[in-house]
Amino acid sequence: MTPVEKKKKERARIMGRGPFGFSRRTWPFIKVLVGNWIFSLVYYITAKRTIPWRPDSWTVADRLELMVQCAIVSLVPAVIAIAVVAAQRLNPDMWVGQKVKPNSALDINTRFILNTVEQFILFLVGLAGIALYSPHLQAHSIPILTSLFLLGRILFWVGYHKNPYLRAFGFGITFYPTVGVYAWLLVRIFTGVHIPI
DSSP: OOHHHHHHHHHHHHTTBOGGGOBTTTHHHHHHHHHHHHHHHHHHHHHHHHOOOOOSOOOHHHHHHHHHHHHHHHTHHHHHHHHHHHHHTTOGGGEETTEEOTTSHHHHHHHHHHHHHHHHHHHHHHHHHHHHHSOGGGTTHHHHHHHHHHHHHHHHHHHHHHOHHHHHHHHHHHHHHHHHHHHHHHHHHHHOOOOOO
16 A cells, blocks of 8 residues: 555544545445435335325416425425424524524524425426326326425424434435426426326
């Protein structure tokens, strides 16, 4: 082993770097990431097979109605968080002068609202794409994805206050299904190939 390789290996050992350059503290989050993918996929497939719901008709108005209904449901955690933050703003213990105390419940809830709105924008565009491109028999993917989004947001919020792994898991089951929807939409848009969703 050359002196440069020895120095590099020693630095990696000191910094706790393992395979692929991840630190020892990062590996549990990588496991949560993989768990996100597995959970989301199993949840989605199980729900698709066990919930036989289909809309009575699938006109443009029906598609829009379902999309808006699911969008409203998916924003419930953000609306509740806004109400909580409004109440917390009255508590002087949450403030340092003119600023919110870092990592206080008010700060965490405010960050949760911001992240939820960001995630919702991506999710809403994905829902619109599914409503536009999916056939009648696959319409139930919209409420299934909405339930996954809702569950993810709740776990993310609780995890933000209690446990970073739960927060990461909640984030993942919100974000990665949306990424899957975007991949499905891009294939559909650019190739015209319809993969059942």
